[in-house]
Amino acid sequence: MSLTPMAALADEGMWLFSNPPKKWLKEHYGFEPSEAWLTNLQQSAVRFNSGGSGAFVSSEGLVITNHHVGADALQKLSKPDMDLVAKGFHAKTRDEEIKCVDLELNVLISTEDVTARVDAAVKPNMSQSDAQKARRAVMNTIEKESLDATKLRSDVVTLYNGGKYHLYRYKKYTDVRLAFAPEQDIAFFGGDPDNFEYPRYDLDICLFHVYEDGKPAKVEHYLPWSKSGAGENELVFVAGNPGHTDRLDTVHHLEFLRDRSFPSAMRTIYRREVLLNAYSQRSLESARRAKDELFGYQNSRKARLGMLAGLQDPALMARKRENEESLREAAANQPELKDAAKAWNDVAAAIDEWDRIYVDWALLENSTAFNCELFSIARALVRMADEDAKDNADRLREYRESNRESLEQQLFSEAPIYEDLEATKLGDSLSMFMEQAGADNEWVRKTLDGRSPRERANELVRGTRLKDVAYRKELAKGGRAAIEQSKDPMIQLARSVDPPAREVRKTYEEKVDEPMKQAYAKIADARFAIEGTSTYPDATFTLRLAFGQVKGYTEDGKAVPPWTTIGGAYKHSDAHGAKPPFRLPASWLHPAKPLDLETPLNFVCTADIIGGNSGSPVVNKAGEYVGIIFDGNIQSLVLDFTYTDEQARAVSVHSSAILEALRKVYGADLLVDEIEAGRGK
């Protein structure tokens, strides 16, 4: 276990592309990535804003990601008689490809350290409230300036929990077309029981093409496909967007996660998983409607249980405590770090404030009390009208000008909305609202308006016109006046609960987030001073470079081999009576051409990954595509808090299996040809 790369064992780290672990790679693997190598990998990597990673694998803009990353787009394109999530899709020609409803892809073009400018805006003696506003203003402004100057999506990213601020500039693709997806039965073969387990046998892939100005895009950077994939012990790299880690969190912060935030999230996940499971059983059409969302809860549940197990492990927490104590002691012993030494207490104070407001914050501002798409739309419209009346610098972050296009891409999405599902979700969450806030709570009473939670949910969902995108656009155009005059019940609800929601958000931003950023900045400084700057920040759903070796491990005294084969999938199915979720799709039971059963299907490596890395390209030293990350084993979930390579492994689909299946099971020869054309000689 280690908190810092100085003490890093083997293959630790989710490194910034602006600060890759060159020294370590050279010393331990004798490998020196060139700037060209790094640039090609960085600009071949693609971020899916629906939550995940991917990569270009042809100059024609062919993007590969996981089926479970593409599932959000598949779900939104599906209809009662066309279940793309379950049944997959294959465009025989580019004309047959389907344009996604609201998918946005990002390619990281450049980054710039803007810490000095952010820090300069936040004066040392400002109140927390002024500091928070100044910080927000400078970030909104930097982004707006960058967008105007470059036309690139521009985000200021907070690194090291507040220790550094970097400006990230992305090329954005919003015309994305579905080319291929396999059936869920093979993409997610083994289902929930096999999720986060290994050995695995999944073809968790999905292919898209990007378009610009209505025409197929040409891309400069893409990853050539490897001829044979990676072998045992081979050094491989992962370029993707790990979503969130908590490695630099103080022990008090971790205890808050263990005692408050994780249990609270788990309770919500449990009840929603049960709710959607019950809803799904009503009919085949219900099951189709709720599919991707239900998977999301099941996946979160298993991931979070694994993380919580780490937090509830007294041994892990004891090591965290030791590590923190030694850093605090070192800081206390250096006069110039005196200020930092008390930063741990400042984090604790901010966390305690968070704990105090946690229930209201989750219910009202995180909207767990109003769990449906229509409420999210209503809130966005209500807030947009209010925020647009302010200067860009003063707006809530998500309404800043530089984010407007992406916001509208979601807000005006034609993704289907199902009234029965919306009412089911909202009714349950209103009931939870009453439970958690109390039946006599002012906002509970105002929200329910004398009705029971289920009655009120029905009334709101049946009564709103927000299902109609044209009406959303009309309200957005009409601004504040339109919102204030609207008789739409969902808009009226969103307006009614906005004051307390904004109030708790203000408290959070000023008394939790801002003091935490300041305190963590000091801890980061202490860490840099004591342990050096050759380090990596916690994950932030921005592009990182990880590396490791293809390597099996030992579990319960048994060797787990580094890869599985296509033949193994058939055996695994047989061992479970070929019943769902261990049933292979018909296309695999009767492939068009006989499959080479020895082809490696999935493999594991020691690279440092976490949720958000799904779909990340795995490349070899030559920068060739050798696989796609789609999971971590159960032992890897503790990577949220600490790196280990004892048993923790990233799980990938092997590049060879992808081509084998595309050609022999699906007859997707055009796609294979396009991929192989990129190989060079």
Added chain:
Amino acid sequence: MSLTPMAALADEGMWLFSNPPKKWLKEHYGFEPSEAWLTNLQQSAVRFNSGGSGAFVSSEGLVITNHHVGADALQKLSKPDMDLVAKGFHAKTRDEEIKCVDLELNVLISTEDVTARVDAAVKPNMSQSDAQKARRAVMNTIEKESLDATKLRSDVVTLYNGGKYHLYRYKKYTDVRLAFAPEQDIAFFGGDPDNFEYPRYDLDICLFHVYEDGKPAKVEHYLPWSKSGAGENELVFVAGNPGHTDRLDTVHHLEFLRDRSFPSAMRTIYRREVLLNAYSQRSLESARRAKDELFGYQNSRKARLGMLAGLQDPALMARKRENEESLREAAANQPELKDAAKAWNDVAAAIDEWDRIYVDWALLENSTAFNCELFSIARALVRMADEDAKDNADRLREYRESNRESLEQQLFSEAPIYEDLEATKLGDSLSMFMEQAGADNEWVRKTLDGRSPRERANELVRGTRLKDVAYRKELAKGGRAAIEQSKDPMIQLARSVDPPAREVRKTYEEKVDEPMKQAYAKIADARFAIEGTSTYPDATFTLRLAFGQVKGYTEDGKAVPPWTTIGGAYKHSDAHGAKPPFRLPASWLHPAKPLDLETPLNFVCTADIIGGNSGSPVVNKAGEYVGIIFDGNIQSLVLDFTYTDEQARAVSVHSSAILEALRKVYGADLLVDEIEAGRGK
């Protein structure tokens, strides 16, 4: 809505057989049940101690109940290659019947009002602690005297939340043999989505024979089978054991249910349903092992959600409040009820104390922290050793001498115990323990002993010898010394957490239960004085008589007919693509003889029932068997708090469908002959 039978609308009431609603029946239905009629119904009714009701339907001791009531017995008899819950069972002859592992059936022989003796033992000026001990002592003693005198199982039952005490004497059957069960696909056709819904199409039945001294028992009382069942608007009666209702609870008590007890129970149900669902998906054998328990959580979830919806309905709570206020006012205006007038405050004080200790009480004394069979066994052994050292009068209720046989029936049961399932359940509940009590809690730390919850659970389950019934018997025989010397880790855990568990139980018994009983007794007296004694107490899982009419209802403007037909089951399956849980078993797809599709399958009536009534016989005025209760519709769940016949309905399997299916689908001619032989002429 009404709290009292004086204001009773139509068919309200779960009446004591010692105080049946004769006047009402005569006035409204012109029907006067004779003593013989009542006695035959009472002694034909059978209580399943695993939780449910049933009835004798032949003089040969043939008992009919629901499949979902028999499921506990079916599950315990099942093996990896013999899944009786899923596949059903049919003993072609009596020799083929299988003896149940630990099933106990009770037939109510007589009741006696012992209120005066109980009240005399509890002196007016006793402390709550002394009062609680005195009440327990007199109850334990009455039961012991009755058992010695009559050899009948003797239970003192608390009625009207403490207003009355009746001694119930039961004939006990512990040699119960499985004769017939249909496949779960037809017994629970429609599964979770159709549970608590109507129209329904289920053959939710299960048949047993009782034995005495190893020989088939002859029974004096049984219900002759009706030739044609009940028709529309016909008056019918239900004799069964409703488990629990909350109709006499004060508003403060109901708010506690709404805000604390129900939400807490729901959270536990959600997480266990998810846990067992995930476990079940691992393999077909896992699914088999967890089947009955998983059904139990799904069933509880849906039932409690319906009840909670009632509590969260502002209109229902307002009516409860009005009703309470008028009763309080009436009591305050009568000098002799002055004492009662403040009883509502006493209930509130006791409830607030309960609220204060709720988390510890649930975790430690209700064992939600230690959710596995092996811990329950360990606790029973540990406590039995301690309690046996005391006088019978001073023992915890469940260790009183009169209950010893029933306790041992469970404790020494040969029901299978699965280590993987036990470890899964215990690991999850230890994790919940840490979440709810806090990582630094003394008993959490002692329980985990430095391990993570899952590690510790594995260690305990793999390490204990309690799977071995012989070892349990050895420990029980060895008494305190054997328990104290035992190195068994589960016994040691149960010993270690017994002091705090007993402590919180003591607080509950002395500061919650005893004051509540005293206060509710005063409220009951006030109610009797103001509203008369022609009333019925809240349900207590003891025998009650309900009545009502076979009658459809209107829902969303559409008429729901009073019954469904066998043909409807096939249509319902087709409408859901014949996919589980809407798949009919092969036996129904290809019945041995053609079924009459017009045969009524399920029907609804207005009788007042609740959970525990499952399996209750429905009889006509002639006392003939016309159906078996197996569910209530979703609108009936509010019957926990208040009776309504607007839409609330009890759902039964029609007697005609049972014979039709037994004969034509299952070829169970011997059983049908036995049933028909009881018809008389």
